Each structure stands twice: as C-alpha cells, then as structure tokens.
Amino acid sequence: MATRFRSLDEPVEALVGDRTARVLAEGLQINTVGDLLRHYPRRYAERGDLTDLASLQPDEEVTVLAEVASVTERPMWNRPKSSLLEVIVTDGRGSLSLTFFNQKWRLKDLQVGRRGLFAGKVGIYQRKRQLTHPDYQLLPDDGTSIDEDAESFAGALIPVYPATKALASWKVANCVRLALDSLGSIEDPLPEEIRRRRNLLPLAEAFRLVHRPQTRDGIRHALERLRYDEAFVLQVTLAQRRAETARQPALARPRQPGGLADAFDSRLPFVLTEGQVAVGETIFEDLSADHPMHRLLQGEVGSGKTVVALRAMLTVVDSGGQAALLAPTEVLAQQHHRSITAMLGPLAERGMLGGSDAGTQVALLTGSQGSSQRRQALLAAASGDAGIVVGTHALLEEKVEFFDLGLVVVDEQHRFGVEQRAALVAKGDKPPHVLVMTATPIPRTVAMTVFGDLEISTLTELPEGRSPIATHVVPVLERPTYLERAWQRVREEVDAGHQAYVVCPRIGDAEGADDLEPVDDPESPEDRRPPLAVLDVTPMLVEGPLSGMRVEILHGRMPPEAKDEVMRRFAGGDIDVLVATTVVEVGVDVPNATGMVVMDADRFGVSQLHQLRGRVGRGSAAGICLLVTEAPPASPSRERLDAVAATLDGFELSRVDLENRREGDVLGASQSGRRSSLRLLSVLRHEDVIQDAREDASGLIAADPSLSGHPALRSALAAMFDEERTEYLEKG
Numbered sequence: 001m002a003t004r005f006r007s008l009d010e011p012v013e014a015l016v017g018d019r020t021a022r023v024l025a026e027g028l029q030i031n032t033v034g035d036l037l038r039h040y041p042r043r044y045a046e047r048g049d050l051t052d053l054a055s056l057q058p059d060e061e062v063t064v065l066a067e068v069a070s071v072t073e074r075p076m077w078n079r080p081k082s083s084l085l086e087v088i089v090t091d092g093r094g095s096l097s098l099t100f101f102n103q104k105w106r107l108k109d110l111q112v113g114r115r116g117l118f119a120g121k122v123g124i125y126q127r128k129r130q131l132t133h134p135d136y137q138l139l140p141d142d143g144t145s146i147d148e149d150a151e152s153f154a155g156a157l158i159p160v161y162p163a164t165k166a167l168a169s170w171k172v173a174n175c176v177r178l179a180l181d182s183l184g185s186i187e188d189p190l191p192e193e194i195r196r197r198r199n200l201l202p203l204a205e206a207f208r209l210v211h212r213p214q215t216r217d218g219i220r221h222a223l224e225r226l227r228y229d230e231a232f233v234l235q236v237t238l239a240q241r242r243a244e245t246a247r248q249p250a251l252a253r254p255r256q257p258g259g260l261a262d263a264f265d266s267r268l269p270f271v272l273t274e275g276q277v278a279v280g281e282t283i284f285e286d287l288s289a290d291h292p293m294h295r296l297l298q299g300e301v302g303s304g305k306t307v308v309a310l311r312a313m314l315t316v317v318d319s320g321g322q323a324a325l326l327a328p329t330e331v332l333a334q335q336h337h338r339s340i341t342a343m344l345g346p347l348a349e350r351g352m353l354g355g356s357d358a359g360t361q362v363a364l365l366t367g368s369q370g371s372s373q374r375r376q377a378l379l380a381a382a383s384g385d386a387g388i389v390v391g392t393h394a395l396l397e398e399k400v401e402f403f404d405l406g407l408v409v410v411d412e413q414h415r416f417g418v419e420q421r422a423a424l425v426a427k428g429d430k431p432p433h434v435l436v437m438t439a440t441p442i443p444r445t446v447a448m449t450v451f452g453d454l455e456i457s458t459l460t461e462l463p464e465g466r467s468p469i470a471t472h473v474v475p476v477l478e479r480p481t482y483l484e485r486a487w488q489r490v491r492e493e494v495d496a497g498h499q500a501y502v503v504c505p506r507i508g509d510a511e512g513a514d515d516l517e518p519v520d521d522p523e524s525p526e527d528r529r530p531p532l533a534v535l536d537v538t539p540m541l542v543e544g545p546l547s548g549m550r551v552e553i554l555h556g557r558m559p560p561e562a563k564d565e566v567m568r569r570f571a572g573g574d575i576d577v578l579v580a581t582t583v584v585e586v587g588v589d590v591p592n593a594t595g596m597v598v599m600d601a602d603r604f605g606v607s608q609l610h611q612l613r614g615r616v617g618r619g620s621a622a623g624i625c626l627l628v629t630e631a632p633p634a635s636p637s638r639e640r641l642d643a644v645a646a647t648l649d650g651f652e653l654s655r656v657d658l659e660n661r662r663e664g665d666v667l668g669a670s671q672s673g674r675r676s677s678l679r680l681l682s683v684l685r686h687e688d689v690i691q692d693a694r695e696d697a698s699g700l701i702a703a704d705p706s707l708s709g710h711p712a713l714r715s716a717l718a719a720m721f722d723e724e725r726t727e728y729l730e731k732g
C-alpha cells in the first residue's frame with residue numbers, strides 16, 4: 001500500500017492518475033479523498049436481480065445489470081472491411097441491444113450467459129432500445145479469475161454510483177476502493193460521546209459499509225451515521241452563529257410601565273389572542289436582554305403579526321429608541337404606514353395639534369417619494385422625532401440615518417437577503433434587535449435549517465371572529481359554465497356591499513420578464529400559452545360579466561403614487577373589483593374584500609395561492625376564493641390546486657410546496673454544477689435527525705464555544721463549510 005491517509009482533505013491526485021483526477025474533478029466535482037468517500041452510491045444492484053430493462057427511458061445515462069442473451073457479428077453492407085457486433089442482453093423478460101463497430105475482439109468476453117454491468121446512453125434504433133459502444137464490466141464468472149476491476153463486484157450488493165460519460169460507475173467504484181484501502185485511522189469529527197449516545201458508527205466504518213456493503217442493514221447503519229454528520233455540521237455552524245449573536249452587545253430595551261406601549265394596549269379595539277400575548281412576552285424578554293434579539297415570527301396570513309411587531313416597536317420607543325419597519329414592496333410600506341398611524345391614533349401625532357405629548361411620529365420612507373417629503377422623513381429619522389420609520393429598501397441607503405435605532409422589523413423576510421438585514425443593523429452604534437416576520441409558514445425543521453440562526457416564534461391561531469375562506473377549483477375546460485357562475489358570485493359579493501379581487505399572473509401589453517410579476521410558476525412555461533394578463537382581462541370583464549361595477553387595476557408597472565391611490569380607494573370602498581397581479585399577494589389588508597377569483601391559478605405556487613387567498617375573509621364576513629384553471633383533471637397542477645382548496649393550514653400547504661421542489665431549492669442553494677453539501681439529508685424527511693443534531697450542537701457549543709476541545713470537528717467545519725454553504729446560509 002502506497003500512502004495511508006489520515007486526512008480527508010488530501011487531493012485525489014494522491015490516489016489516482018492525473019487523467020482520472022481531472023475527470024473526477026470536472027465531471028463529478030470530486031477534488032479530495034473526502035469528496036470521493038462522500039460520493040455515495042445512487043443505489044445498489046443485487047447480484048441476483050437484473051435491471052428491469054423495460055423501464056429505461058430514451059436519452060437516459062444508465063447502468064444496467066443484465067445477462068448476455070445472444071451475440072452476432074456481421075460485416076456492414078455499406079462499409080466493406082467493417083464489422084458490426086450486436087449483443088442482446090436481457091433481464092429475463094425484456095431485452096436491450098448493444099452495438100459495437102469494428103470490435104470483433106470483444107467476442108471472447110461477451111459470451112452468452114455472462115452477466116455484467118453495461119453503461120451508456122439509451123438510444124432508439126428501429127424502435128428498439130439500444131446502447132451504442134457501451135462501457136461494460138462483466139461480473140466474475142465462476143471458474144474465471146477475478147480481475148482487479150471486478151473486485152468491486154465481489155459482494156452480493158453492487159454499488160451503482162452517479163457516474164459520467166467519461167467515468168462509468170465501476171470506475172468510480174475503483175477509485176473509491178483505492179481510497180478505502182488507503183484510509184488510515186482518520187480522525188472522527190463527531191465527538192465520541194455524541195456518537196455513542198446516538199448509537200452511530202465510527203466514520204471509517206460507515207464509509208466502508210456504504211461503499212462495500214454486505215447487507216442492506218449495514219447500508220442503513222452507514223447512511224444513518226453519514227446523514228447525521230450532514231445535519232450536525234450544519235447545526236454546529238448555526239449554533240456558533242447564535243452564540244456569537246448572544247455575545248454581541250446591545251442596548252437593553254425593557255418594557256416601561258405607563259408608556260406608549262401600555263397606552264396602545266389599552267386603545268386596542270380587540271382582545272389579543274393567546275398566541276399574540278405569549279409571543280409578545282417572549283419578545284419583551286428578548287428586548288430586555290443586553291444582547292440583540294434575532295427572532296423569526298411566523299404566522300398564518302391574518303394571524304395578527306403586525307400588532308405583535310407594533311407592541312415591540314413601541315416598547316423600544318418608550319426606552320428612547322427608534323424602530324424601523326422594512327417592507328418588501330411600496331404598496332406594503334404605504335399600507336403599514338397607514339394602518340400603524342391609524343392604530344396609534346393620537347399616539348402618533350406628537351407635535352401636532354390634539355396629538356398626545358407622550359406620543360411619537362411614524363415616518364414613511366420609500367424610493368419614489370418627492371424630495372420634500374423625503375427630506376422631511378430623513379430628518380425625522382435622524383433627529384429621533386420619528387419613533388417609527390416605515391419603508392422599503394430605501395431605508396437601507398447610506399444617507400438614511402437614525403438617532404438611536406433599537407429595533408429592526410423585517411416584514412415578509414423571504415424577500416430580503418441577509419445583506420440587507422446587515423445594512424440596517426449597521427445603522428446603530430450597537431447592533432439593534434431584529435424581528436423577522438413571515439407569513440409563508442415553513443415546517444419547523446426547515447426553519448431551523450434555513451433560518452437556523454434565528455429563534456423561532458409561531459402564531460398558530462387566527463383572531464376570533466374570522467370567517468373561514470371557502471376555496472373552490474373552477475375547471476373551465478370541463479365546466480365552461482362554472483366561469484360564468486364565478487363572475488356571478490363576484491357580483492353577489494359586490495351587491496352585498498363587499499369587494500373582490502381578480503388576480504392574473506401577467507400584467508399585459510409587454511413582452512418577456514418585464515411583464516411578469518414574480519410568479520412562482522412551478523412548471524416550465526414553455527409551450528404553454530402566455531398566462532392571462534390584467535390589461536387583457538380587465539376590459540373583457542368591464543364590458544362583460546362585471547359591467548356596471550367600479551373596476552380598477554393594480555400592478556407593479558404602475559407609478560407608486562398611482563398604486564397607493566388605487567389601494568387607498570380600494571381600502572376606502574370606492575372600488576368594487578380590483579384586477580391585480582401578485583402585488584396584492586403579501587400583507588394587503590382590506591377587511592371588506594370577501595371575494596377573489598384567481599385566473600390561471602395553476603400558474604401560481606401553492607404557498608403563493610395561500611398568500612393570495614389570505615387577502616379575503618379578513619373581516620367578519622365569509623370569504624370565497626375561486627381558482628380558475630384550464631389544467632386537466634388529475635394533472636399535477638390540478639392536484640396542487642385541489643390541495644389548496646382542501647385545507648386552510650398554511651404549514652400543510654408549505655409542505656406540499658416544498659415536496660414539489662428539490663432539496664437545493666428548498667435551501668436556496670444554487671444547483672449550477674456545484675456539489676451540494678447535503679446529499680443524504682432531506683429537510684423534510686429527516687426532521688428527527690435535524691432536531692437531534694440541533695440539540696447536540698447547541699449543547700456542544702454551549703460547553704465549548706470555540707471547539708478548542710474538538711480539533712477534528714473544527715477542521716471538518718472549515719473544510720465542509722465551503723462557499724456554497726455560506727451562500728445559502730447567507731440567504732437565510
């Protein structure tokens with residue numbers, strides 16, 4: 001044996017030739033011995049079990065285990081001196097043809113009855129599936145000597161690796177075997193105590209069992225260990241971040257009795273839900289600590305997150321500080337400004353006639369404001385006159401100064417990156433407290449992973465007196481009359497004094513990306529007709545089924561003042577029907593709106609539809625949401641729509657949504673050819689693993705924040721914590 005490795009960071013060049021190393025790096029992004037050992041088999045072929053050949057799809061790169069059924073060799077009619085070797089392999093039922101040109105010598109290998117692995121791209125020739133010039137590896141025949149390559153097949157379970165054209169599965173297997181054979185006593189980054197308590201295999205043994213398995217049970221144990229590692233490394237990193245935050249200094253902002261916050265509470269026209277009270281208490285506790293709060297508040301659409309945030313903001317104002325509320329869109333910023341001002345009433349009118357002296361001011365800062373308005377807002381923020389500053393990303397600009405920024409509230413986090421959060425955080429002398437709100441509920445462990453450096457609070461109940469939203473799918477192709485019925489329902493809502501939304505995926509009148517509001521279309525839009533557009537649908541409605549009603553439009557290409565104007569008039573009841581794009585998706589709050597018709601509903605993602613639907617039924621009258629679609633019954637699109645119609649549970653729906661995405665998308669990692677660091681761990685399927693790892697990681701970091709007692713873990717973190725991982729964590 002040449003070398004023995006103790007470190008998994010050794011380059012693969014130390015094991016294999018330069019050419020192979022290059023192919024490994026280019027084709028499979030394998031650069032180190034560790035990368036190679038973490039290149040796990042895609043599946044395992046059982047020696048006795050041949051691959052089901054009927055299942056092969058054209059153009060697929062496959063590795064099949066099959067038996068040679070017949071071999072024929074004949075000259076090619078159009079090319080003298082050339083020969084064609086055709087080998088038919090079988091799985092006992094179907095067959096696959098292998099063709100080789102001018103390779104007569106293979107006759108001696110490929111004998112009838114021999115079994116082997118055959119790899120190549122499935123082609124169709126004369127309506128039969130075939131592999132042209134496949135790479136192959138015959139299994140050792142009894143009585144023949146086992147050549148070195150075939151040693152990988154000695155076991156009953158044959159690992160089949162993700163391979164490339166240039167490097168067949170068994171060649172990958174050979175490289176892995178070299179790595180395993182040269183493995184010295186590698187240091188196990190997982191602390192021994194945790195490994196034993198969790199009943200996990202030592203690392204080297206797990207590598208052996210996953211790559212050279214004897215039994216399915218062995219594979220299972222190996223995978224358990226290796227999967228745990230992925231969760232653990234991630235959670236240790238996140239625990240470190242939380243610990244770092246906890247060490248940062250922040251100004252404590254304890255609740256002051258008799259201040260604005262109390263005055264506000266006693267003005268509230270409703271009783272807070274139990275959840276609102278409980279989360280409020282948690283936040284007050286966070287705010288009175290002298291290190292910054294980093295909390296995620298998730299809650300169903302309409303669960304009343306804004307009130308919770310406002311109570312926190314007022315607490316900070318009472319202690320002499322300021323709060324900034326960052327909204328993802330101009331429409332939302334304006335709405336927040338309006339509703340906060342309204343909720344505060346005289347408390348927001350300090351310095352104005354009739355305003356409360358104890359009060360404060362609420363400033364609005366957006367990108368499109370006129371310069372005098374803007375100057376005023378900037379001044380109010382810098383002087384501290386405005387206790388609360390509401391805004392869009394304009395708040396992040398360098399020019400914006402605060403007198404004493406104590407709390408940053410980020411509404412609808414998923415539209416903000418961490419850099420933006422960081423920009424706001426940098427505006428204080430000491431880092432401010434941060435509260436992030438999202439109405440896109442995500443399963444707890446996804447939250448733990450994606451927003452792993454945040455503590456999480458959840459509002460699970462809706463305020464009482466909310467009427468449920470009835471949701472129906474309107475399949476226009478099968479039931480054309482249902483669409484008429486839908487418009488009739490809108491008319492009924494309006495006749496009853498209510499209002500309605502009609503939502504379209506597209507604006508209209510323009511080409512390309514410019515025309516689409518951010519729609520989470522889960523399927524590829526190719527070869528489908530363009531989705532329905534606001535500007536096309538509106539005139540049809542006005543002249544047709546909605547004639548006589550006050551119909552107006554709202555979309556992202558309108559100037560901000562126009563958007564604000566329309567929203568204000570809709571909120572004031574001066575508009576009956578608003579035809580809009582997804583600009584109404586997040587947070588828009590008009591309790592009198594009770595009806596919603598979503599056109600081409602299948603073009604929206606599940607969570608997005610749930611968000612949209614949350615716009616109706618915000619008051620005491622029952623809401624109705626109609627999902628119009630041309631998707632055929634039993635199609636995946638229809639199933640998604642049926643799921644939305646079947647439940648109002650946003651957590652359930654976000655699960656449906658996530659299941660339709662790939663893991664990388666869930667974590668926001670780019671898939672562009674880089675190795676994903678999560679290969680075995682699924683944030684949806686392995687919640688228990690993530691939970692366990694989180695506990696272990698928190699315990700470990702609490703006891704040894706710098707990991708000085710765990711050098712192997714420290715270097716594993718450094719190695720695995722590559723660019724990509726940082727990138728997706730940054731998105732949290």
Ligand code: ADP
Pocket residue numbers: 270271272273276299300301302303304305306307439463464587589591618
């Ligand atoms: P979201 O969580 O979607 O941001 P909001 O904070 O916008 O929800 O609240 C939705 C509506 O419910 C608002 O009009 C708000 O005033 C009202 N609301 C909030 N809390 C309560 C409560 N405890 N009882 C009744 N209405 C409430």
Ligand code: MG
Pocket residue numbers: 305306587
């Ligand atoms: Mg909201």
